[in-house]
Amino acid sequence: MNEYNFAYLDEQTKRMIRRAILKGLAVPGYQVPFASREMPMPYGWGTGGVQVSAATLTPDDTFKVIDQGADDTTNAVSIRKFFENTAGVETTEETEKATVIQTRHRIPEAKLREDQIIVYQVPIPEPLRFLEPRETETRKMHSLEEYGLMHVKLYEDISQHGAISTAYAYPVMVSDRYVMDPSPIPKFDNPKLEMDAIQLFGAGREQRIYAVPPHTKVVSLDFEDYPFEATKADHPCDLCGAEDSYLDEVIMDDAGNRMFVCSDTDYCRSRREAGHKGRLAEENAA
Amino acid sequence: MTAQSQFSGGFQNAPVQAAHAFRAAMTVMARPGEIRTLAGGEAPQPLSVAAGTLLLTLCDPDTKVHLAGAANTEAVREWLSFHTGAQLSAASEADFAVGTWSELGPLGAYRIGTSEYPDRSATLIVECDVLQQAGAQLRGPGIKDTAHLSLPDIPALQANAALYPLGCDFFFTCGDQVAALPRSTQISAEA
Numbered sequence: 429m430n431e432y433n434f435a436y437l438d439e440q441t442k443r444m445i446r447r448a449i450l451k452g453l454a455v456p457g458y459q460v461p462f463a464s465r466e467m468p469m470p471y472g473w474g475t476g477g478v479q480v481s482a483a484t485l486t487p488d489d490t491f492k493v494i495d496q497g498a499d500d501t502t503n504a505v506s507i508r509k510f511f512e513n514t515a516g517v518e519t520t521e522e523t524e525k526a527t528v529i530q531t532r533h534r535i536p537e538a539k540l541r542e543d544q545i546i547v548y549q550v551p552i553p554e555p556l557r558f559l560e561p562r563e564t565e566t567r568k569m570h571s572l573e574e575y576g577l578m579h580v581k582l583y584e585d586i587s588q589h590g591a592i593s594t595a596y597a598y599p600v601m602v603s604d605r606y607v608m609d610p611s612p613i614p615k616f617d618n619p620k621l622e623m624d625a626i627q628l629f630g631a632g633r634e635q636r637i638y639a640v641p642p643h644t645k646v647v648s649l650d651f652e653d654y655p656f657e658a659t660k661a662d663h664p665c666d667l668c669g670a671e672d673s674y675l676d677e678v679i680m681d682d683a684g685n686r687m688f689v690c691s692d693t694d695y696c697r698s699r700r701e702a703g704h705k706g707r708l709a710e711e712n713a714a
Numbered sequence: 715m716t717a718q719s720q721f722s723g724g725f726q727n728a729p730v731q732a733a734h735a736f737r738a739a740m741t742v743m744a745r746p747g748e749i750r751t752l753a754g755g756e757a758p759q760p761l762s763v764a765a766g767t768l769l770l771t772l773c774d775p776d777t778k779v780h781l782a783g784a785a786n787t788e789a790v791r792e793w794l795s796f797h798t799g800a801q802l803s804a805a806s807e808a809d810f811a812v813g814t815w816s817e818l819g820p821l822g823a824y825r826i827g828t829s830e831y832p833d834r835s836a837t838l839i840v841e842c843d844v845l846q847q848a849g850a851q852l853r854g855p856g857i858k859d860t861a862h863l864s865l866p867d868i869p870a871l872q873a874n875a876a877l878y879p880l881g882c883d884f885f886f887t888c889g890d891q892v893a894a895l896p897r898s899t900q901i902s903a904e905a
Contacts, residue, residue, distance in 0.1 A: 434729035451833035454896035571829035641856035
C-alpha cells in the first residue's frame, strides 16, 4: 500500500514517539507523556501499542499480535493486517519467529529472547489512578516515591478478603524506584516481567509511554507475611494438557459443563502438534 | 562546496533508514555496553556518521540542539537546519547536544529534568576516538550481571547516575559505531 508512509505514521510523529521511548528506557517504569495521535481504530483497541509498534518496526521485522494470548481474535487480526498493509512486514502467529510482539493483556508462555521486543497495549498507565484521581497528585507521589497508598490498598484487600485479591494489573516496583502498572496482564505473568527482551508500554488515550529494559529488577508489591503469589486456574489445559500455562475458562453448555484451555493459542497449538493431549483433546479433534 | 554538504548527507529513504537507525539507538539505550552500527546519514565534518544519523533520526523542529566546540561550524549548522529544522540553542536549553567530551563541558550546564518530569532532560551525543567494550564496569537495568564500556570521564558520569531518576542520558559515537549510557546505569572504575 503506497498511499501511506511506512508504518502509517508520519516521520515527525515517529520521532516524537521514539524520543519518548528512549527517555522511557532511561528511566524504567516512569511514564513519559507523549502527543498521542488519533489512529484508525477506537481508543481501547490498542492505539498506544500501535503507535509504539509503528515507531519501532523496520521492514525486516516479523510481527506478531496477541489479544489475551490469542492470535486469532478480532483485535489481534485487525492490528496484524494493519501493519501488513501499511508497513509491509512479515507477520506470524509463532512466538519463536516474531521479532516484535504487540500484546493485549498477556505475556507469551514461551520465554522471550534477547532479540525480541514486546509492546504492551495499556488502558490506564497510572497504577495509582483508582486511588487518587488527580494527575497532579499522582505525579507528585511518583516524584516523592510516596507509595504508601498502594500498600494500604493491598492491605485492605487482605483485611477484607484474607488475601491480596488483585488478580490482574498487579502493581510492580521497577528497578527499586517507580511503581508501575504492568498493563492488565494476569498476575500469573508478573514474574515474567524480568525478561531478556525489551518491554515497551503504550497508552494511547492516556498519552503515556513507558518501558522496562531487559534484565531489569521488577518486584511485585507484597508483604512479608502475605507474599506475592502467581496464581492460575488449578487445572491442566483440556486441549494440550499443559499444567504450567495460564488458562481461560470456557463455558460449554447450559448444563454447567466447562473446559479450561491455554490462553496462549500458539503455545497450545505447538504442544498439540508435538503430541500432547488434554482431557477433551480427542473429542475436540473429532 | 558548502551548498553541496548542506543539501547532501540526508537519508535516501527516510522512513526505512530512520527505522533501522532508531532500532540501533533503542537497542544500545536498552542495553548499556552494547555497541551497534548506526549509519545512513552523513553530516559535514567533524561529525561522525553515527552522530549525524542520530541527529537525523531524533531531531526536528520540536527539539533544540546544542552544537559544542568544533561541531559548531557554519556547514554543520546549515546541514542540521536543512535536514531537521531543529533550533540551535545554548547548552542549558538543549534537548540534544553534540560534541567531544571536552567540548561538551561540565554536565552541570545541561537540563537534568525535574522530579515530576525526569524525561525533560538533555541527551548528549558524545563523539569518541575509541569505543570498545572495555574499561568502566556497568551494572543496572538492561545489563545481565555486568557490562563494560570505554567511558570518557568516570567520576562525572557517576555523579550523573547519582542524580537518578534525574540526569542526562548519553550516546557515545565513533565512526559508524554507537553505544549508550542511560542515567540508570551504575558505573564503577575497572578494578
